[in-house]
Amino acid sequence: xxxxxxxxxxxxxxxxxxxxxxxxxxxxxxxxxxxxxxxxxxxxxxxxxxxxxxxxxxxxxxxxxxxxxxxxxxxxxxxxx
Amino acid sequence: xxxxxxxxxxxxxxxxxxxxxxxxxxxxxxxxxxxxxxxxxxxxxxxxxxxxxxxxxxxxxxxxxxxxxxxxxxxxxxxxxxxxxxxxxxxxxxxxxxxxxxxxxxxxxxxxxxxxxxxxxxxxxxxxxxxxxxxxxxxxxxxxxxxxxxxxxxxxxxxxxxxxxxxxxxxxxxxxxxxxxxxxxxxxxxxxxxxxxxxxxxxxxxxxxxxxxxxxxxxxxxxxxxxxxxxxxxx
Numbered sequence: 001x002x003x004x005x006x007x008x009x010x011x012x013x014x015x016x017x018x019x020x021x022x023x024x025x026x027x028x029x030x031x032x033x034x035x036x037x038x039x040x041x042x043x044x045x046x047x048x049x050x051x052x053x054x055x056x057x058x059x060x061x062x063x064x065x066x067x068x069x070x071x072x073x074x075x076x077x078x079x080x081x
Numbered sequence: 082x083x084x085x086x087x088x089x090x091x092x093x094x095x096x097x098x099x100x101x102x103x104x105x106x107x108x109x110x111x112x113x114x115x116x117x118x119x120x121x122x123x124x125x126x127x128x129x130x131x132x133x134x135x136x137x138x139x140x141x142x143x144x145x146x147x148x149x150x151x152x153x154x155x156x157x158x159x160x161x162x163x164x165x166x167x168x169x170x171x172x173x174x175x176x177x178x179x180x181x182x183x184x185x186x187x188x189x190x191x192x193x194x195x196x197x198x199x200x201x202x203x204x205x206x207x208x209x210x211x212x213x214x215x216x217x218x219x220x221x222x223x224x225x226x227x228x229x230x231x232x233x234x235x236x237x238x239x240x241x242x243x244x245x246x247x248x249x250x251x252x253x254x255x256x257x258x259x260x261x262x263x264x265x266x267x268x269x270x271x272x273x274x275x276x277x278x279x280x281x282x283x284x285x286x287x288x289x290x291x292x293x294x295x296x297x298x299x300x301x302x303x304x305x306x307x308x309x310x311x312x313x314x315x316x
Contacts, residue, residue: 009184013184013229014187014263016185016186016187016188016189016263017185017189020189040138065138065142065143065146066138068139068142068175068182070174070180070181070182070229070230071182071184071229
């Protein structure tokens, strides 16, 4: 199955890229933008059909390598179709 | 003192460290390739700067899974001295041998310049003989040097005398303006609780000869040599 993992800086940790993009959006008449966080998208294909097992396996990968829990959060979603 | 300088694919300060420790300081020094699984007989292991594995994913995140890192962890757990410089510091935080993490500089720019550092503790193998408040000049060269940790970790580092250096101005004042990368509490270098593991973003190996702009880095290596040779305990 295929999964998309989003890794972003944890709330409270300054994201300078996000701040710069927010300022740019605000300057192009999008003053409604209040916060922008920029992260990484990791697409992974794994040989596992049970979503619960796959999620656990992927979470371990995130904890050990794909994200740094000191500064990053991750979110796992499975791609359908 | 026998010293090992680790070499990962993408390390680029390994030769500078080797030169400083072997030729300037006069210590027996070996390069150790990251595929090695044994690290024995070394008093000090240096994890040098550079861009191990191209900084892919996060600086230091892949290097910390290199085979040699198990031996490095054993070395540290047995009380062996360990120093991570720049990318080496990032690798040691990724490996959990030092607390916190290094995030991208607030300016989003690669910063390469001399930075005054205030010595925050004289109770470490690197600053043995210094006085708290001494100012040394050591260059930084990094993209991801913003030290971050939660408040509890930062408080623990301060309460346990584990902050090694802070970025300061030329007079030793720790100010926001003197903070090149947005590091929490201006922290430039830290120790683990047992004080045998040190990590710092600035590059002491680049200032070990007057002809290269200064010798403040050599003072740190000399302190390490004295502390380690005399058998002084880390704590």
